[in-house]
Amino acid sequence: MSTTAIPTNTKWWNGGRSPFNASYGKVMMWYFLMSDAFTFGAFLISYGTIRFSVNSWADPNQVFNAFPGFGHQNLPLAFVSLMTFILIFSSVTMVLAVHEGHKMNRKGVEKYMILTILGGLAFLGCQAWEWTHLLTGEHIAMLGDGTLSVVPTTVKMNPWGTHVDHEAIAAALQVTPHEKLAEIAATLQHGATAQGLAAKTSAELISAIQASPDLHVNHTGPIAFGGYFFGITGFHGFHVFSGVVINVVMWAKTRLGHFDERGHYEMIEKAGLYWHFVDLVWVFVFLCFYLI
Amino acid sequence: MSEHASSPEITFAHAPAEGTGRIWKVFWLLSVVTIIELVLGFGLAKHWYGEPETSHTMILFVKGVICILSLAKAFYIVSVFMHLGDEIRNFIMTIVVPLLLFLWFIGAFLWDGNSWKNLRNTNAGSHPAKTEQHHQPAVDKDAKK
Numbered sequence A: 001m002s003t004t005a006i007p008t009n010t011k012w013w014n015g016g017r018s019p020f021n022a023s024y025g026k027v028m029m030w031y032f033l034m035s036d037a038f039t040f041g042a043f044l045i046s047y048g049t050i051r052f053s054v055n056s057w058a059d060p061n062q063v064f065n066a067f068p069g070f071g072h073q074n075l076p077l078a079f080v081s082l083m084t085f086i087l088i089f090s091s092v093t094m095v096l097a098v099h100e101g102h103k104m105n106r107k108g109v110e111k112y113m114i115l116t117i118l119g120g121l122a123f124l125g126c127q128a129w130e131w132t133h134l135l136t137g138e139h140i141a142m143l144g145d146g147t148l149s150v151v152p153t154t155v156k157m158n159p160w161g162t163h164v165d166h167e168a169i170a171a172a173l174q175v176t177p178h179e180k181l182a183e184i185a186a187t188l189q190h191g192a193t194a195q196g197l198a199a200k201t202s203a204e205l206i207s208a209i210q211a212s213p214d215l216h217v218n219h220t221g222p223i224a225f226g227g228y229f230f231g232i233t234g235f236h237g238f239h240v241f242s243g244v245v246i247n248v249v250m251w252a253k254t255r256l257g258h259f260d261e262r263g264h265y266e267m268i269e270k271a272g273l274y275w276h277f278v279d280l281v282w283v284f285v286f287l288c289f290y291l292i
Numbered sequence B: 001m002s003e004h005a006s007s008p009e010i011t012f013a014h015a016p017a018e019g020t021g022r023i024w025k026v027f028w029l030l031s032v033v034t035i036i037e038l039v040l041g042f043g044l045a046k047h048w049y050g051e052p053e054t055s056h057t058m059i060l061f062v063k064g065v066i067c068i069l070s071l072a073k074a075f076y077i078v079s080v081f082m083h084l085g086d087e088i089r090n091f092i093m094t095i096v097v098p099l100l101l102f103l104w105f106i107g108a109f110l111w112d113g114n115s116w117k118n119l120r121n122t123n124a125g126s127h128p129a130k131t132e133q134h135h136q137p138a139v140d141k142d143a144k145k
Helices: A024-053 A078-102 A106-136 A166-175 A178-188 A202-211 A224-255 A258-262 A266-291 B002-006 B021-046 B056-081 B089-099 B101-121 B133-144
Strands: A139-142 A148-151
Touching: A024 A224, A024 A266, A024 B089, A024 B101, A078 A106, A078 A266, A078 B021, A078 B056, A106 A224, A106 A258, A106 A266, A139 A166, A139 A178, A148 A166, A148 A178, A166 A202, A178 A202, A224 A258, A224 A266, A266 B021, A266 B056, B021 B056, B089 B101
Parallel strands: none
Antiparallel strands: A139 A148
């Protein structure tokens, strides 16, 4: 595996040297990442267990179908694909920074570290937009009591349950309170507010709601969906954030010439290991929440 | 100490950097695999594989393919971007072997989740699903307790 020759009589376990022909810091970074993999693994397996235990789960193609600047167009998975490519690309610039470090090229390391930091910030910006969109974007849902309401995606509730057919909607509208009817009608009509529509009678609102071509109602979804989604993507986002902070420190130390003084750029490699791990975790978060 | 002085702590065990060709090759590979995954994932929603009732096995098969593709991506990130493939074999094993525990974790917990669902959908559970109306007497008995 290694291209370095290892002396045959080396006493590996007598202390005073780091094992495995690698530096101590790098070995320990690997073990930290392994333990972090177990943390993420536990979260994702817990999510899988709950998902297996219920009869229906939120359909990712329905939940994640918005793209900034495209309004209400149905673009399933487009935005999260962009986020994925941003993270893959920032992984490439990171490995190129490590490569320049091997060549002791300070300018090259600085350039690629800046690109990696920008990639990380772009990913965090995208995630902030996605979270805001889910937390504030309200959809029509049938509540447990058989009435309709407008529901955002939060840790307490979400509108991503099974589809409700037209007859069931008609029956539910009859028992839905007037102020909820006004709110529902407002989500279906551009430029209208619930306050403005409240002046209309319930019968008028019901016929306006039923006439709308955009009327699409789900039952409220599995309660655990929001907690797992925000919990796990949030934990990953926090890793991205701390990775960006580490990369900024590494960029500053590179610029100050600390690694040239030290004679090697191994710190860039260690920061790189962490950054690639963040990308690696995203592969599985992407798999579990968006693809399957 | 003289023994150690002759071989100080190794900070750069790797051979001097090769070209960047391999890095870009892996980048394209990851991108193409991600696009394939997206097409398959999008297909799941569109029911490209027929009616949901008849295509349950097909959906599971496609999900399995997506999982295997993700594992392939993980392998390339770890072995090329993180250079684990360049470390010595014993070191690789100390990291990879403990991760094999995941095989058991995933199997055991998903099995448990599935069993939970079966309990939920039959009157063996404390909250029978609404679809199981013909078990009504059992529900009444539970409710009276």
